[in-house]
Amino acid sequence: MPELPEVETVRKTLKKLVSNKQIENITVHWAKMIKNPVEVEQFIDALKGETIEDVGRRGKFLIIYTTTFALVSHLRMEGKYGLFPKEEPYDKHTHVIFHFTDGSELRYRDVRKFGTMHLYKKGEEFQKPPLIDLGPEPFSEDFTKEYLTNKLKKTNRKIKPALLDQKVFVGLGNIYVDEALFRSGIHPERIANSLSEEELTLLHQEIVKTLAEAVKKGGSTIRSYVNSQGEIGMFQLELYAYGRKGEECKKCGTPLEKTTVGGRGTHFCPKCQKL
DNA sequence: AGAGGTTCTCGGGCGC
DNA sequence: TGCGCCCGAGAACCTC
Numbered sequence: 001m002p003e004l005p006e007v008e009t010v011r012k013t014l015k016k017l018v019s020n021k022q023i024e025n026i027t028v029h030w031a032k033m034i035k036n037p038v039e040v041e042q043f044i045d046a047l048k049g050e051t052i053e054d055v056g057r058r059g060k061f062l063i064i065y066t067t068t069f070a071l072v073s074h075l076r077m078e079g080k081y082g083l084f085p086k087e088e089p090y091d092k093h094t095h096v097i098f099h100f101t102d103g104s105e106l107r108y109r110d111v112r113k114f115g116t117m118h119l120y121k122k123g124e125e126f127q128k129p130p131l132i133d134l135g136p137e138p139f140s141e142d143f144t145k146e147y148l149t150n151k152l153k154k155t156n157r158k159i160k161p162a163l164l165d166q167k168v169f170v171g172l173g174n175i176y177v178d179e180a181l182f183r184s185g186i187h188p189e190r191i192a193n194s195l196s197e198e199e200l201t202l203l204h205q206e207i208v209k210t211l212a213e214a215v216k217k218g219g220s221t222i223r224s225y226v227n228s229q230g231e232i233g234m235f236q237l238e239l240y241a242y243g244r245k246g247e248e249c250k251k252c253g254t255p256l257e258k259t260t261v262g263g264r265g266t267h268f269c270p271k272c273q274k275l
Numbered sequence: 276a277g278a279g280g281t282t283c284t285c286g287g288g289c290g291c
Numbered sequence: 292t293g294c295g296c297c298c299g300a301g302a303a304c305c306t307c
Contacts, residue, residue: 077304
């Protein structure tokens, strides 16, 4: 579900909802999603009494900062956070509940149970998995055209899987990678090290622009994404490629095609994106 | 029935 | 041969 624009939107909404709330207790209904510490009891005990100070983001990971800890949370395909009064019943897909001292609850709900949580002492989170090997943020000054060029010229992979690799840089997922490649006129199966200077310049620019526009619109809601306040995104209305199989290309009118690249459903225009 | 917005693990292939 | 890397396939789970 969530790529950088969706996670960033969740971050902003979640921060407003839970800042300064004190955790009285935690209920975990699906222990497997707690990856660190290994023992769920330790996870719960550590967070009891802690107050939430901030909510950050690294790539597609949320980082909930408390007085002494950093809780690194990945939503994977369907994870969602929401704030509820404790009286409100929860359903079978609610796996973790943070009970606050004010009677409200932060609930993590995840139909597919793919989401993960790692708890570390503040300051240690970037030296440990899952954040340790991540590439630069696309909005940072480290993510230059030269950096991207250097990474891509060293690999024989197809461009789409290379751009999805969070070690190269973070933030793109299946929606926005198809969008960035469409906007750049680059076929998703082109070999990464075969791109020309002009193509690399355009691709770098379109990656940053596409993600920035999507953040502005609150992300894309394709099937189930909502932010922490239950609001949908609006960027799905601006998509050129993703989910538009058989529909006319917005640039040239040719029907868009869908294939599989690197195991992922892939949308492209056969005329604008030549192999 | 199979695909779905993600990423981790595993093992084969290749080069030193 | 052995080790390390790169990379693709499969797995984790549930709904429609």
